[in-house]
Amino acid sequence: MAPYEALYGRKCRTPAARDRQKSYADIRRKPLEFKEGDKVLLKVSPWKGVVRFGKKGKLKSTFCWTFKIVERIGSVAYRHELPEKMQGIHDVFHVSNLRKCLADETLTMPLKDVQVNEKLKFIEELIQIEDSQTKFLKRKRLKLVKVIWNLQEVRNLLGNLSPK
Incomplete structure (x- = not known):
């Protein structure tokens, strides 16, 4: 039993820390959805960018190349069309690692x-x-x-x- 509940005989009505943190995170969160055929940029971490994508250097961009979305898998994952030189890399990425490509060809x-x-x-x-x-x-x-x-x-x- 929580100390508040033992003292007053009822549950505390203030939200828990997890609920409070979720509300803070939800303020900045925006839903991202893409359609098949959209062009997106892939975000890579510094270490994985060097190992898997050959991107190195102090001033390199966080996002690498544009990829075309082939299909949507679930609510937060997308399958991409990768070039031949990236055959060893899995072609499904989470929506948090993607940004819409705004370049006009x-x-x-x-x-x-x-x-x-x-x-x-x-x-x-x-x-x-x-x-x-x-x-x-x-x-x-x-x-x-x-x-x-x-x-x-x-x-x-x-x-x-x-x-x-």
């Missing part, structure tokens, strides 16, 4: 106008000088020039493709 940039050198750096060429002015400081004169580079067209294209 229709927003791809054509790379025919982009020039790259042998070190895979963009080659920037001067197209036009738009404006120039001189800024006077206490003891210096700075010449400011506004230039349009060929890479600017690529940046404009990327800006137009980004979702608003």
Whole structure:
């Protein structure tokens, strides 16, 4: 018998610690459901990411690759379509390890106008000088020039493709 019950002769009406903790956890919990054919990102732990997925490094992302959901198994598990290089990994994951992939495959940039050198750096060429002015400081004169580079067209294209 609990001390409260022995003293007062009735059960305590305050919620137990487990109930209180559950209510705190339920506030942040949101139900996740996916359909067959949805693309999802898989969350991997740091150690398993190195061992199973070859993801290492200090600044690596927590989520790896996008996978397509093949079927739903129960209420909280999903079977995925894994590539051939991941044949040793089980293809069923819990919903807590998945995030919806928000990338839109229709927003791809054509790379025919982009020039790259042998070190895979963009080659920037001067197209036009738009404006120039001189800024006077206490003891210096700075010449400011506004230039349009060929890479600017690529940046404009990327800006137009980004979702608003």
